[in-house]
Amino acid sequence: ANVLDTIPPPLLDRMEVLELSGYTLQEKLEIARRYLIPRQLKAHGLTRRNISLPKRVVARIITDYTREAGVRNLEREIASVMRVAAKRIALGETKKIEVTISNLREFLGPPKYELEVAERVRVPGVVTGLAWTPTGGEILFIEATKMEGSGKLILTGKLGDVMKESAQTALSLVRSKARDLGIDPKIFQTTDIHIHVPSGAVPKDGPSAGVATTLALISLLMERSAAPLTAVTGEITLRGQVLPVGGIKEKVLAAHRAGIKEVILPKRNKKDLEDVPEDVKKALKFHLIQTIDEAIALVFPKRKKRKR
Template sequence: TLEEKKEIAKRYLVPRQIKENGLSKKYIKFTTAAITKIIGQYTREAGVRNLERNIGAICRRIAVDVAKGKKGLVVIDEKKVEEILGPPRYIEEGKEKKPEVGVATGLAWTPVGGEILFVEATKMKGRKSLTLTGQLGDVMQESAKAALSYVRSKAEEFGIDPEFFDKYDIHIHVPAGAIPKDGPSAGITMTVALVSLLTEKPVLSDVAMSGEITLRGRVLPVGGIKEKVLAAKRAGIKKVILPKENKKDLHDVPERVRRGLKFVFVERIEEALPHAIKGWKA
């Protein structure tokens, strides 16, 4: 996780690279913000090899300056990181700035940690067509189809025209199309995006969610809860909707990460809608 990598960098990687490059603490100091920036914007890995490589590159640059006669302590902050390593290689997603119709925020697990992802849904005149884009894997495509079938089955209850699928084509897109995505945990996010689209009610921008769904609207447990919650915290999310059966997994999340986040645990989609969609009445 990000927190674990920061601790490893502070305790081991930075001191080792300072020593290996013939420096000492009187010449160079890394801020926590600088380390966080290197982890989040210059590396994408499960381990810390590239993290140490980037720290080493910074130390070598300072060692060259010292060899040329430059004196004094150099504080490596976020600005200095970018000056030495160049523009960020990876940009972390942040939450949407305002509630939008048809756009819901999901939480995903990746081998290099948790990330937020956006599910966008739109409609256009047509007849019974569902288009899925964003390089979605088979399981994720099945989740989208299940979400649409569930929404169709609940159309009248949700105040949606039961004939909407006879009049419109539906398109679901998950941005960052160059990155393959799969797994069932975006089911709840896709469902919320579709309900928002078809009721024309916006999804709250500071809410993120994760959970597998069934055709009956049940929300099933998913993995990677610790990493997903960390991603929500980094993105500025205020409320996280999770399957009720995942409540036990919060014990793995540090208290400092949970602080400031509100968790809502649900067993059914209907329970999630009032927390996710602005103005939704249960």
């Protein structure tokens, strides 16, 4: 079962729960080399003499054609490569197929995923958050916009009750800090604010997007773009305290997969970084925070004054 919520508590109490985290890029490469590629070679009547699938090509398949915690879709993409190769060999076009990064499109078509984080957060009002799902961690974009109105807060994106309350808390916090942030307090009386979390068909809930939502509102109202390759997770309070959240390993792996360079986490989640693979920790820069003010300083660094 991917979700424990549907299991009756008396039954769950008698079960031993095994939590399996997502795989890193290196782990996926090793699984592909040892199991997935040999299995698909056999399934398509091929041998390693018929096709060359280098490690760097498999890595490109993982980053450009899959976005998952496991390897199910990776095996499907490898199977697609094998089918094209088997067809060409059966038609007598060649005796051996060389799959390279330059000709990968001939086997799988155009890439399905691109590193879009930097583009998505280039405009004010968008911040990259991190979420936990039953199938692993994911990045999510918190978007905020404003229009003339009477101070309403509009929430869309199939958000659960906890996430809606978190957004309300974020707005109240920003209003209380408006003068310190250089925001005109009157704007909250004459403006409607709309917060949206894309992938509207997917249900979302939990308090861990609180900090990201707060930063998205600040970005919108200050008209400043957030740091492009930075992702954040953490629960927010009305006093601006950042509380710990769950699923840190899965969220960090998702950030790494998406090309994120810096991750902002609650300070009390420091112990959870011990579960993150060393190669992932070396590739990312972590910031451990206790208050929203620390997050603001990281996501909206002070502009350097130009020397005359």
